[in-house]
Amino acid sequence: MSDRSAADEVTLLELLDRVLDKGVVLSGEITLSVADVDLVFVGLRLLLSSTEAAQRQRAAGEIGASGARAEVA
Amino acid sequence: MIYVYALLERSCATTAPPAGIEGARVEHRAYGDIVAAISDCGAARPSPTAENVWAHERVIEGLMEQCTVLPVRFGTIFTNYEQLESMLDRHAAELARGFERVRGCVELGVRVASEATAMQGLPEMSIGAGKSKSGRGYMDALAAAERDRAQVQWRTEQLVDSIHRPLAAIARESTRREGVSAPLLFSAAYLVEGDKVDAFQRCVDDLSGKLDEVKLLCTGPWPPYNFVPRLAAASSEAIHETAR
Numbered sequence: 001m002s003d004r005s006a007a008d009e010v011t012l013l014e015l016l017d018r019v020l021d022k023g024v025v026l027s028g029e030i031t032l033s034v035a036d037v038d039l040v041f042v043g044l045r046l047l048l049s050s051t052e053a054a055q056r057q058r059a060a061g062e063i064g065a066s067g068a069r070a071e072v073a
Numbered sequence: 074m075i076y077v078y079a080l081l082e083r084s085c086a087t088t089a090p091p092a093g094i095e096g097a098r099v100e101h102r103a104y105g106d107i108v109a110a111i112s113d114c115g116a117a118r119p120s121p122t123a124e125n126v127w128a129h130e131r132v133i134e135g136l137m138e139q140c141t142v143l144p145v146r147f148g149t150i151f152t153n154y155e156q157l158e159s160m161l162d163r164h165a166a167e168l169a170r171g172f173e174r175v176r177g178c179v180e181l182g183v184r185v186a187s188e189a190t191a192m193q194g195l196p197e198m199s200i201g202a203g204k205s206k207s208g209r210g211y212m213d214a215l216a217a218a219e220r221d222r223a224q225v226q227w228r229t230e231q232l233v234d235s236i237h238r239p240l241a242a243i244a245r246e247s248t249r250r251e252g253v254s255a256p257l258l259f260s261a262a263y264l265v266e267g268d269k270v271d272a273f274q275r276c277v278d279d280l281s282g283k284l285d286e287v288k289l290l291c292t293g294p295w296p297p298y299n300f301v302p303r304l305a306a307a308s309s310e311a312i313h314e315t316a317r
Contacts, residue, residue, distance in 0.1 A: 014295070020126070023144040026161075
């Protein structure tokens, strides 16, 4: 796996860790099931080889107030 | 049904955020001092697909550029406005403290993965134990393996501490994830004030240059997912996380 795709994968995992598992839990209905989460993890990891995932990765060095992702090191 | 992306303060004026899940228009609805960024998701429950997860994130990032946000976990829906209002009203004080906690900050993530050197020594011990023909030899090999394992663990902890300590010193707060497994040695989130992001990034660069045996990856800035208030009543109320 290239450094770029590895960075894409890390970014995506970091995103999923946060969006699916962190954030304010209000007492509405959380629609995710355990099985769904597992599936989305598998599905998104497969997507990493696609151009779509690469496009999601923001350019390195854009760290700042723009909300962009940056890979460091 | 009402899908919730994030919570804002009423005092924060924002322009329209990006389109939400499945292109839905995101609107702001005020409840007391809190504004909820929401969209109508119809009767369908949003699935955690790649598109939907990114749409959720994009809305929050759009808001984060303009004001302090408390990101809400993906998939949170309410069946009516009264239910949402009741929830926000009940937790108004906790949420207000939550805004203060993260004001002016972003979240940065750091992962440290082994480049194998830090874990060297582990394969040999299992081979040694397997080759021993006598009971005593086997037990000696096991004891040696345990000593090796403890030494590797100690080295890893020292290494992780040498990374985490300077980064935590720059951050307002930090949180480490427990139970990571090789090759991942360390994963943490840092709540960093906006004007310290560059310093944090330089620190990561410096550490990366000094440590050949590991690979550091820093991502962000993220909305402060790891530093939101844990609402006291949430665990005992109507959260439906069902295993299929």
